[in-house]
Amino acid sequence: MAEPLRIALAGLGTVGAGVIKLLEANGTLIEKRAGRPIQITAVSARDRSKDRGVDLSSYAWEDDMTVMAARDDVDLVVELVGGSDGPALTLARNALRAGKSLVTANKAMIAHHGLSLAEEAESRGLSLKFEAAVAGGIPVVKGLREGAAANEIDRIYGILNGTCNYVLSTMEDTGRDFGDVLKEAQDLGYAEADPEFDIEGVDAAHKLAILSAIAYGARVDFDAIDKSGITRIRAADIAEASSLGYVIRLIGMADTDRAADGPLRLFQRVQPYLVPLDHPLAAVDGPTNAVVLEGNFVGRLLFQGAGAGDGPTASAVMADIIDIARGEESAAFSVPVGQLEHMAPAESGHRLSRAYLRFTVTDKPGVLAEITAAMRDAGVSIESLIQKGQAGDAHEVLVVMVTHECAEHCVTDAVKLLEGSESLTEPPLVMRLLGE
Amino acid sequence: MAEPLRIALAGLGTVGAGVIKLLEANGTLIEKRAGRPIQITAVSARDRSKDRGVDLSSYAWEDDMTVMAARDDVDLVVELVGGSDGPALTLARNALRAGKSLVTANKAMIAHHGLSLAEEAESRGLSLKFEAAVAGGIPVVKGLREGAAANEIDRIYGILNGTCNYVLSTMEDTGRDFGDVLKEAQDLGYAEADPEFDIEGVDAAHKLAILSAIAYGARVDFDAIDKSGITRIRAADIAEASSLGYVIRLIGMADTDRAADGPLRLFQRVQPYLVPLDHPLAAVDGPTNAVVLEGNFVGRLLFQGAGAGDGPTASAVMADIIDIARGEESAAFSVPVGQLEHMAPAESGHRLSRAYLRFTVTDKPGVLAEITAAMRDAGVSIESLIQKGQAGDAHEVLVVMVTHECAEHCVTDAVKLLEGSESLTEPPLVMRLLGE
Numbered sequence: 001m002a003e004p005l006r007i008a009l010a011g012l013g014t015v016g017a018g019v020i021k022l023l024e025a026n027g028t029l030i031e032k033r034a035g036r037p038i039q040i041t042a043v044s045a046r047d048r049s050k051d052r053g054v055d056l057s058s059y060a061w062e063d064d065m066t067v068m069a070a071r072d073d074v075d076l077v078v079e080l081v082g083g084s085d086g087p088a089l090t091l092a093r094n095a096l097r098a099g100k101s102l103v104t105a106n107k108a109m110i111a112h113h114g115l116s117l118a119e120e121a122e123s124r125g126l127s128l129k130f131e132a133a134v135a136g137g138i139p140v141v142k143g144l145r146e147g148a149a150a151n152e153i154d155r156i157y158g159i160l161n162g163t164c165n166y167v168l169s170t171m172e173d174t175g176r177d178f179g180d181v182l183k184e185a186q187d188l189g190y191a192e193a194d195p196e197f198d199i200e201g202v203d204a205a206h207k208l209a210i211l212s213a214i215a216y217g218a219r220v221d222f223d224a225i226d227k228s229g230i231t232r233i234r235a236a237d238i239a240e241a242s243s244l245g246y247v248i249r250l251i252g253m254a255d256t257d258r259a260a261d262g263p264l265r266l267f268q269r270v271q272p273y274l275v276p277l278d279h280p281l282a283a284v285d286g287p288t289n290a291v292v293l294e295g296n297f298v299g300r301l302l303f304q305g306a307g308a309g310d311g312p313t314a315s316a317v318m319a320d321i322i323d324i325a326r327g328e329e330s331a332a333f334s335v336p337v338g339q340l341e342h343m344a345p346a347e348s349g350h351r352l353s354r355a356y357l358r359f360t361v362t363d364k365p366g367v368l369a370e371i372t373a374a375m376r377d378a379g380v381s382i383e384s385l386i387q388k389g390q391a392g393d394a395h396e397v398l399v400v401m402v403t404h405e406c407a408e409h410c411v412t413d414a415v416k417l418l419e420g421s422e423s424l425t426e427p428p429l430v431m432r433l434l435g436e
Numbered sequence: 437m438a439e440p441l442r443i444a445l446a447g448l449g450t451v452g453a454g455v456i457k458l459l460e461a462n463g464t465l466i467e468k469r470a471g472r473p474i475q476i477t478a479v480s481a482r483d484r485s486k487d488r489g490v491d492l493s494s495y496a497w498e499d500d501m502t503v504m505a506a507r508d509d510v511d512l513v514v515e516l517v518g519g520s521d522g523p524a525l526t527l528a529r530n531a532l533r534a535g536k537s538l539v540t541a542n543k544a545m546i547a548h549h550g551l552s553l554a555e556e557a558e559s560r561g562l563s564l565k566f567e568a569a570v571a572g573g574i575p576v577v578k579g580l581r582e583g584a585a586a587n588e589i590d591r592i593y594g595i596l597n598g599t600c601n602y603v604l605s606t607m608e609d610t611g612r613d614f615g616d617v618l619k620e621a622q623d624l625g626y627a628e629a630d631p632e633f634d635i636e637g638v639d640a641a642h643k644l645a646i647l648s649a650i651a652y653g654a655r656v657d658f659d660a661i662d663k664s665g666i667t668r669i670r671a672a673d674i675a676e677a678s679s680l681g682y683v684i685r686l687i688g689m690a691d692t693d694r695a696a697d698g699p700l701r702l703f704q705r706v707q708p709y710l711v712p713l714d715h716p717l718a719a720v721d722g723p724t725n726a727v728v729l730e731g732n733f734v735g736r737l738l739f740q741g742a743g744a745g746d747g748p749t750a751s752a753v754m755a756d757i758i759d760i761a762r763g764e765e766s767a768a769f770s771v772p773v774g775q776l777e778h779m780a781p782a783e784s785g786h787r788l789s790r791a792y793l794r795f796t797v798t799d800k801p802g803v804l805a806e807i808t809a810a811m812r813d814a815g816v817s818i819e820s821l822i823q824k825g826q827a828g829d830a831h832e833v834l835v836v837m838v839t840h841e842c843a844e845h846c847v848t849d850a851v852k853l854l855e856g857s858e859s860l861t862e863p864p865l866v867m868r869l870l871g872e
Contacts, residue, residue: 018733022586022733025588025733026586026587026588026732030585032653032771033653033770033771034585035767035771131583137733137737138583139582139584142578142583143578143583143739146575146578146755146758147567147579147755148575148751148755149466149469149470149754149755149758150458150462150466150750150754150757150758151462152461152465217465217469278719280716280719280740283714283719290738295751296461296747297454297461297750297751298573298741298748299573299741299745299747299748300741300742301573301574301575301739301740301741302739302740302741303579303739304716304737304738304739304740305734305737306734306735306736311733311734312734312735314586314733315584315587315731315733315734316583316734318585318586319582319583319585319586321586322585322586323585326764326765326766327763327764327765327766328764328766329762329763330471330762330763331471334469335469336471
């Protein structure tokens with residue numbers, strides 16, 4: 001019998017308990033596939049006495065995670081504590097320094113400190129793996145890093161936040177408004193009590209930063225991501241998008257461009273997009289995640305599945321552990337950290353797209369003329385325009401338009417021309433249409 | 437610089453030429469990701485003088501593939517010759533015996549001889565990999581074998597043949613009949629001149645046999661697959677399915693069951709199914725492939741992409757090569773061949789499903805009474821029934837019905853009761869409805 005791979009588990013929330021349940025349920029199968037037993041030897045969490053629905057009696061308990069990471073009977077540390085810095089990061093660094101490989105589901109930590117952790121791991125010949133940090137149970141880090149490894153990646157994009165997708169698709173199905181559906185998502189446990197990270201696009205941006213680094217061989221650059229969330233989307237936007245043949249999805253997207261003969265630059269954005277109904281992402285409902293990657297030989301690949309939850313996340317954590325048990329040891333970001341490039345952020349102004357703009361205006365003469373003049377002056381050509389009175393509010397009117405394809409800066413210019421206008425009751429909402 | 441991985445390429449059809457083009461286009465990137473250069477040193481094909489659109493002058497040419505496989509300057513052989521036996525199999529065996537790892541896109545060979553090849557590879561500490569044999573460019577062997585490795589697989593199913601999917605979705609879009617669309621698919625190069633392997637479900641069954649072995653830790657059992665093709669599907673079937681809220685797709689499916697306290701048995705079937713419009717597979721059009729796997733922790737995962745073509749297939753071949761270059765060396769079928777189980781084929785008679793039946797009958801009194809009596813006598817409860825005259829044929833009438841959920845043997849019994857009936861102009865066409 002081959003030597004067991006001995007694991008220390010830090011963090012016993014739903015995912016940590018899920019990993020224990022998974023190993024209890026599928027341990028025999030996992031041993032066969034991994035070629036050796038996988039055993040939890042020690043666990044650590046804040047509160048020893050809490051009932052987590054799993055029996056911890058056969059594992060050593062350590063109050064101090066760092067002490068746990070250094071134990072002689074531990075080969076690999078699983079970090080499920082969460083948070084980009086603080087105890088999770090301290091544990092991660094200490095585990096690697098103690099010569100233990102590290103598996104984590106912590107997207108914030110990898111988005112902010114993944115490079116230094118990967119460097120530490122590489123310098124010691126250890127593995128750092130984080131499949132569960134991106135899109136829950138979907139093996140998309142593996143699909144990108146290994147399955148599509150032969151390809152130059154033209155574009156990678158997807159639905160990376162289940163909470164936002166649940167909120168948007170429920171708004172779509174029910175016609176209800178944002179705040180109302182968010183409240184329900186919180187009651188159902190899909191959204192945190194403080195949902196800001198989800199609905200402002202931060203969580204999706206963490207995942208995008210990780211994917212784009214692997215896809216483009218670039219140093220992780222979370223701060224360069226142009227991100228906005230879904231808080232301003234109204235039931236009326238969903239309805240108008242629908243009448244035009246689109247659904248609204250929060251999309252994280254990365255690609256590259258090049259100014260003249262300059263070096264490649266990395267474009268990264270998290271924004272709500274209008275997705276055509278015949279696009280595979282349009283059918284992605286509820287808390288599901290999906291990632292599309294387009295490679296220069298493989299064409300378009302789609303990976304879809306549960307983006308969160310204890311079972312799917314535990315499945316991804318354990319897939320990483322099995323890889324390590326099997327001896328898979330290549331670089332965390334596909335190429336060694338020293339070979340990742342510093343890619344400057346791409347400008348977005350020259351990018352061509354069609355845009356959806358929604359104006360909330362007071363119902364008085366001349367408003368439409370003012371808006372359309374601003375479009376004209378900024379060089380934006382309008383493809384369609386709808387003006388509708390708002391139910392329940394005699395004075396607020398919605399003006400919705402879709403532009404022809406134009407450079408993004410033209411739309412930005414038009415919006416600027418309207419800044420301070422007394423006709424607008426709030427700043428216009430701008431969303432792009434997802435291109436083929 | 438690390439030692440290069442030196443490759444011999446056997447077979448220079450579109451995929452073989454695609455591998456050369458891929459390495460020419462993306463070689464630098466691939467070297468970075470693989471951690472070492474990947475070099476083609478020798479090539480072999482039937483006809484040396486044929487123009488393949490690639491420059492072969494920097495590779496050694498070998499007329500004899502076996503001689504090529506034994507060259508000292510070759511570490512790994514890529515078999516792209518095709519055919520389950522004959523030269524491909526001879527080469528594969530000789531390559532492994534000469535101590536070279538083997539990468540192949542040959543689904544027929546792996547479905548028929550994969551176990552003996554894997555055994556040979558294992559006994560010599562070599563790699564055998566065949567990502568490109570299943571679903572073209574989609575990394576689904578990897579997704580199943582590694583990404584979902586922590587899961588018991590509840591069910592695996594998908595669209596595994598691009599030709600059939602092109603034909604069915606084109607019939608759907610255009611209302612045209614089978615023969616007409618198949619002819620077009622041949623003209624477009626999607627279907628072989630002899631399309632039997634595709635349209636009779638043999639090709640899909642090769643892929644299913646490989647997937648189910650990995651999913652269930654079972655010895656590959658191609659012969660046990662209950663397969664039927666799409667040749668009997670008419671435009672009228674597509675139209676009726678559509679009016680009921682379904683599309684027709686050729687689905688390969690595997691799961692397991694157990695009789696009383698007996699051992700697990702493996703169910704494998706390739707058949708046209710009625711797929712509900714809101715199922716992710718319903719949106720899969722044209723020559724695209726898609727595989728769904730359902731795991732006991734990860735839930736439902738979907739992998740979708742191009743199922744054939746030189747670029748996607750070359751991408752999958754190269755992904756295997758990169759894995760080998762990175763030192764990934766685990767068992768071809770996820771567990772060593774000696775640990776794969778002999779699983780008996782599952783009976784299908786007791787399986788519960790809803791069925792679609794289409795009868796082609798002569799237009800005379802009593803026919804409906806005869807059919808419905810047979811259903812009643814076999815214990816099949818009819819959910820809906822439509823009878824329609826056929827355009828252009830005054831004497832032929834279609835009777836289409838959908839049953840309530842019942843054991844499959846009841847439907848078989850009903851069909852048997854009608855055998856030899858003078859009312860039926862051809863045997864009934866039976867398809868199942870894909871369950872959730």
